[in-house]
Amino acid sequence: MRLTAFLLSVGRVRSGLRGGVSGFLYNGSMSEINVMESERQGRYSPAEIELKWQARWDADAALYAAEEHSADKPKFYCIEMLPYPSGQLHMGHVRNYSIGDALARHMWMRGYNVLHPMGWDAFGLPAENAALKNNTPPREWTLANIAAMRKQMQRIGFSYDWATEVTTCLPEYYRWNQWFFLKMYEAGLAYRKKSKVNWCPECQTVLANEQVIDGRCWRHEDTVVEQRDLTQWFLRITKYADELLDGLDKLEGWPEKVRTMQRNWIGRSEGTLVDFAVEGRGKATAGPSTTATKDAASAQDDKSNVITVFTTRVDTIFGATSVQLAPEHAVAKAFASEDAALAAKIEELLEQQKRAREAGDVGAIEKHGVPTGRFAVNPFNGERVPIWVANYILADYGTGAIMSVPAHDERDFEFAEKYGLEVRRVIAAKGEEAPLPFTAEDDASLVDSGQWTGLGCEDAQRKMAAFAKANGFGTATVTYRLKDWGVSRQRYWGTPIPMVYCTKGHAGVEPGGVVAVPESALPVVLPEQVEITQQGGSPLGRIAEFVETTCPVCGGAARRETDTMDTFVDSSWYFYRYTDAKNAAAPFDSAKANYWFPIDQYIGGVEHAILHLIYSRFWTKVMRDLGLIKNDEPAERLFTQGMVIKDGAKMSKSKGNVVSPDSMISRYGADATRVYALFAVPPDKDLEWQEDGVAGVSRFLGRVHRLTMKYAGANASTAGDSTAGQELLRKLHQTIGKITQDFSGRWHFNTSIASIMILVNEIAARETAMDAGEVSGEVITQVFRGLTLLLAPFAPFLAAELWEQLGGEGAVFRAAWPVVDETLAREDEIEIPVQMNGKLTNVVKVPAGSDEATVKTAALADAKVAARIEGKTVVKVIVVPGKLVNLVVK
RNA sequence: GCGAAAGUGGCGAAAUUGGCAGACGCACCAGACUUAGGAUCUGGCGGAGCAAUCCGUGGGGGUUCAAGUCCCCCCUUUCGCACCA
Numbered sequence: 010m011r012l013t014a015f016l017l018s019v020g021r022v023r024s025g026l027r028g029g030v031s032g033f034l035y036n037g038s039m040s041e042i043n044v045m046e047s048e049r050q051g052r053y054s055p056a057e058i059e060l061k062w063q064a065r066w067d068a069d070a071a072l073y074a075a076e077e078h079s080a081d082k083p084k085f086y087c088i089e090m091l092p093y094p095s096g097q098l099h100m101g102h103v104r105n106y107s108i109g110d111a112l113a114r115h116m117w118m119r120g121y122n123v124l125h126p127m128g129w130d131a132f133g134l135p136a137e138n139a140a141l142k143n144n145t146p147p148r149e150w151t152l153a154n155i156a157a158m159r160k161q162m163q164r165i166g167f168s169y170d171w172a173t174e175v176t177t178c179l180p181e182y183y184r185w186n187q188w189f190f191l192k193m194y195e196a197g198l199a200y201r202k203k204s205k206v207n208w209c210p211e212c213q214t215v216l217a218n219e220q221v222i223d224g225r226c227w228r229h230e231d232t233v234v235e236q237r238d239l240t241q242w243f244l245r246i247t248k249y250a251d252e253l254l255d256g257l258d259k260l261e262g263w264p265e266k267v268r269t270m271q272r273n274w275i276g277r278s279e280g281t282l283v284d285f286a287v288e289g290r291g292k293a294t295a296g297p298s299t300t301a302t303k304d305a306a307s308a309q310d311d312k313s314n315v316i317t318v319f320t321t322r323v324d325t326i327f328g329a330t331s332v333q334l335a336p337e338h339a340v341a342k343a344f345a346s347e348d349a350a351l352a353a354k355i356e357e358l359l360e361q362q363k364r365a366r367e368a369g370d371v372g373a374i375e376k377h378g379v380p381t382g383r384f385a386v387n388p389f390n391g392e393r394v395p396i397w398v399a400n401y402i403l404a405d406y407g408t409g410a411i412m413s414v415p416a417h418d419e420r421d422f423e424f425a426e427k428y429g430l431e432v433r434r435v436i437a438a439k440g441e442e443a444p445l446p447f448t449a450e451d452d453a454s455l456v457d458s459g460q461w462t463g464l465g466c467e468d469a470q471r472k473m474a475a476f477a478k479a480n481g482f483g484t485a486t487v488t489y490r491l492k493d494w495g496v497s498r499q500r501y502w503g504t505p506i507p508m509v510y511c512t513k514g515h516a517g518v519e520p521g522g523v524v525a526v527p528e529s530a531l532p533v534v535l536p537e538q539v540e541i542t543q544q545g546g547s548p549l550g551r552i553a554e555f556v557e558t559t560c561p562v563c564g565g566a567a568r569r570e571t572d573t574m575d576t577f578v579d580s581s582w583y584f585y586r587y588t589d590a591k592n593a594a595a596p597f598d599s600a601k602a603n604y605w606f607p608i609d610q611y612i613g614g615v616e617h618a619i620l621h622l623i624y625s626r627f628w629t630k631v632m633r634d635l636g637l638i639k640n641d642e643p644a645e646r647l648f649t650q651g652m653v654i655k656d657g658a659k660m661s662k663s664k665g666n667v668v669s670p671d672s673m674i675s676r677y678g679a680d681a682t683r684v685y686a687l688f689a690v691p692p693d694k695d696l697e698w699q700e701d702g703v704a705g706v707s708r709f710l711g712r713v714h715r716l717t718m719k720y721a722g723a724n725a726s727t728a729g730d731s732t733a734g735q736e737l738l739r740k741l742h743q744t745i746g747k748i749t750q751d752f753s754g755r756w757h758f759n760t761s762i763a764s765i766m767i768l769v770n771e772i773a774a775r776e777t778a779m780d781a782g783e784v785s786g787e788v789i790t791q792v793f794r795g796l797t798l799l800l801a802p803f804a805p806f807l808a809a810e811l812w813e814q815l816g817g818e819g820a821v822f823r824a825a826w827p828v829v830d831e832t833l834a835r836e837d838e839i840e841i842p843v844q845m846n847g848k849l850t851n852v853v854k855v856p857a858g859s860d861e862a863t864v865k866t867a868a869l870a871d872a873k874v875a876a877r878i879e880g881k882t883v884v885k886v887i888v889v890p891g892k893l894v895n896l897v898v899k
Numbered sequence: 900g901c902g903a904a905a906g907u908g909g910c911g912a913a914a915u916u917g918g919c920a921g922a923c924g925c926a927c928c929a930g931a932c933u934u935a936g937g938a939u940c941u942g943g944c945g946g947a948g949c950a951a952u953c954c955g956u957g958g959g960g961g962u963u964c965a966a967g968u969c970c971c972c973c974c975u976u977u978c979g980c981a982c983c984a
Binding site for chain 1: 900902903904905910911912913914915918919922923924925926937938939963964965966977978979980981982983984
């Protein structure tokens with residue numbers, strides 16, 4: 010159905026040749042291509058060249074194959090983020106892969122052993138939606154999409170080693186998800202708990218915190234995520250919080266932006282837990298309610314006699330004039346259960362919080378609070394402070410309770426002003442009474458704070474935390490914003506979680522308790538016959554043959570876990586599988602992974618900065634601790650390319666501004682499409698797609714084709730080395746230098762391609778000279794071969810064709826990257842601008858390498874310059890050798 | 900509010916370290932060629948001016964022989980974070 014629509018749209022644009030190309034793309038029939046016309050005219054026909062080479066490349070499995078291990082070549086592992094197989098490549102993919110492809114080809118030519126793989130992030134909800142819509146099984150739909158997209162990729166000429174292809178929805182892959190899950194379960198890294206989780210009503214499943222953006226689903230930006238209490242499987246990513254954070258400092262090859270986003274996401278915060286005894290609630294246990302457990306929030310379960318607050322500023326505690334609880338705090342609930350009026354007010358605060366969350370602006374909530382009428386005791390000074398419940402206190406951060414210090418916290422100050430709470434200064438800046446709220450802690454010290462008065466803030470924080478600990482009412486602690494990764498999904502199209510629940514239970518397992526599926530029983534295969542509906546609950550739960558099983562320990566009746574894993578599990582380690590994709594005995598062979606890892610260059614969109622990129626860092630650390638690999642981090646260097654936009658907005662169906670790669674390829678060819686994607690802007694910037702630009706690139710490639718074909722047969726024995734020949738070689742070598750530098754540096758391929766255009770313009774300008782036999786055949790051949798090699802990473806089809814026409818040996822991508830000959834590249838004569846008071850007057854030519862005196866003399870001797878300075882005094886002459894002359898004139 | 904990046908012709912952009920602002924390309928204009936093509940080739944193309952020349956890199960100051968580039972203030976856009984205690 011899509012195919013028909015596509016052909017129709019192509020037909021509307023133009024019939025004939027181009028329609029034929031897309032026909033080939035989908036039907037695999039060469040007969041539809043009308044190549045004869047362009048053949049007769051000898052004109053650049055991308056369709057003809059590209060289809061010819063595509064067929065050859067497809068038949069040559071070794072062309073892009075990495076060597077398993079190379080003793081003499083350095084390795085280079087280059088990956089672009091794998092796509093979700095939606096069925097259609099979009100321009101963002103084409104751009105992403107064109108960047109990686111250029112790099113991979115370049116590195117091959119530089120003599121590296123390159124692994125450049127591709128795979129499919131093939132589980133996920135769209136397959137289920139498609140199943141509902143078209144009545145096609147998800148597996149069938151997904152595999153058909155993969156086949157179509159693989160074909161598109163081959164048509165565009167990406168240099169993937171298809172022998173290493175990874176498809177995450179196949180049992181041979183996802184069994185290792187299950188295997189890792191079991192390993193994590195054994196290590197205590199996978200666990201089950203009931204908690205508040207994010208629920209997307211559109212997806213009909215739970216989402217991880219990372220998948221909720223401004224209170225909305227990451228896939229449905231209009232859908233507000235709800236909070237539900239559910240029992241779910243979690244992966245203990247928080248165990249690695251510090252390592253994930255500290256590791257960022259060493260990831261110098263990653264964009265600072267991504268590192269910052271991850272730092273924010275992890276949200277490490279050092280502070281102190283302090284217990285405030287609740288008055289009239291019995292004696293606060295002198296026992297270490299906080300010190301006994303790291304999980305401070307759970308320490309307060311079912312206790313209403315103590316409130317543990319988390320603060321980063323324990324040094325301000327003598328200024329605490331109230332305690333503020335989140336509406337969902339256990340103590341608030343306990344109070345509410347005894348006071349209906351209070352309960353109603355707290356309920357209202359909770360509603361406000363919920364609304365703010367749904368509106369996506371938690372930060373803008375107007376502060377409201379209610380006094381509970383109860384009091385708590387500040388353990389540092391024994392003072393009674395009122396207990397309030399407030400809508401700006403978050404239950405899921407810290408302990409869900411704070412001490413309010415209006416004098417030294419802006420939020421507390423605002424709240425205190427509104428409700429008339431006391432504001433008491435306990436910190437003073439050096440020498441002056443700074444206005445309140447005063448929040449700085451550098452160069453400030455404590456006042457009116459008992460025995461700590463006079464201490465510097467940081468010093469006081471350390472000493473007061475130690476004091477609290479020594480006296481059993483608190484401790485220094487660290488909190489994180491990062492929460493454990495909820496991986497249960499109430500969906501069908503994903504990896505089954507390899508757990509069963511033993512119905513009757515057995516020794517050590519209560520009835521309905523968790524029992525891990527043994528490794529030997531993997532994979533737990535996802536059943537294929539399933540009815541996808543919009544009903545709630547996991548679709549697997551409705552398949553009796555799947556659910557009903559036996560307990561692997563006691564052999565009694567058991568039920569399988571019916572949730573599947575988050576698809577981000579699949580993508581957390583897929584790049585390790587590339588190194589050993591066919592391994593049936595292990596996720597991969599450690600020696601192979603250790604040879605290729607870390608990834609030398611990873612390329613993808615910034616939208617995964619805190620999704621895939623944090624999960625895969627976590628997974629790498631887990632695998633390292635399991636002894637599977639040696640590297641701490643998955644990727645040495647990360648590059649985040651810009652978006653492809655059209656008419657100022659990201660391409661999307663709803664906006665109707667989508668430009669399909671197929672339409673570009675059928676009109677201008679894959680080479681032109683790719684080169685345009687690299688030429689228009691530097692790869693890290695957003696790219697506004699302009700079809701006229703693609704047409705321009707196509708004309709440029711046509712010019713390259715025409716010129717090369719014209720001189721491909723140049724007779725090597727033709728003599729005659731004129732200036733023209735030297736100039737051509739000079740330009741060639743300058744271009745080689747420029748592009749080589751671009752690849753190792755800033756990746757400004759737009760200027761790389763511009764420099765190739767300049768080279769081609771220079772060649773075209775010397776056509777007459779070449780036709781007149783002024784340039785030797787050898788030079789002509791060198792120039793065109795050089796040009797072809799430089800073009801190969803960007804326009805592989807045309808380069809392959811021209812390389813063959815020029816009689817090049819083997820595949821152009823295995824030919825050696827040209828090396829700059831500095832002697833040939835050097836200019837004999839350079840132009841020096843002559844300025845007067847910093848303004849350009851004229852340009853003079855001097856021999857390259859001229860000394861200061863020579864340049865100065867030449868500048869002053871210039872007629873135009875002389876005329877301009879006549880009657881004026883030259884106060885000073887500044888000569889920057891090789892750059893310019895500036896005459897300071899009065 | 901905090902943090903980061905950016906702001907240059909009609910448009911996409913270029914200008915590694917302060918050194919000819921606008922390379923390269925698109926669009927446009929003029930011309931050539933033609934078995935009219937969505938072709939190709941030549942020339943022009945920041946603004947003002949006949950010209951000499953002057954003005955011009957978001958705005959305003961500054962440093963310097965020289966500033967798109969460095970410093971200070973401000974404006975705008977994009978992205979990230981945001982009652983995180």
